[in-house]
Amino acid sequence: MEFFGNINIIFFIVAYLVGSIPFGVILAKQFAGVDVTSSGSKSIGATNVLRVVKETNPALAKKLGIATLALDALKGTLVVLAGMYVGLSLETLWGVAILALLGHCYSAYLKLEGGKGVATALGVLIVLLPIPTIIGGLVWAISAKVLKISSLSSLLGLIGVIVSTWVFADGLGIESNIPLYIIAFIVIYKHIPNIVRIIKGEEKKIEINN
Incomplete structure (x- = not known):
């Protein structure tokens, strides 16, 4: 019982379960x-929601895509903010962030299936690395507008966060940058099929403004 009385362990479990919610x-x-x-890519994220719903209800697709993006980001943001509120160490907060992302990508409610993790990664990083994440978000927005390929834009945005952390931030505030690299690895790993299609020139474009 002492195991479950540890506030860090409680937050790790809660982060994973909250991250697992398939909005x-x-x-x-x-x-x-x-x-x-x-249907579609079978992902639970905003892009697939937009693409699949658009087939039957174009007017509703964008609204549900935006709502999914916001909620998937918010679940990451809230668990990290809650950890800050109770005074968790920065090292523990990064652990909470990783577990929230793992929950989204390998949901406890979907037999460990899930999404690509971009929105939830955004949600945790905007709290822990605000300036690099804003820069990464701008990279994503510009790439999405120009390229109209969601997966490639997301990966470029992630690279933007990492590079901005090197340039503008003094690391993660802990002894190592490894937690950020773990988050990047999870997101990139979930995008491997997309990366293969990008290399082959087969990745579908999505009209984000429609």
């Missing part, structure tokens, strides 16, 4: 009557 699945089923886990 894309819930919103698409509730408002559009579709199952995103069996």
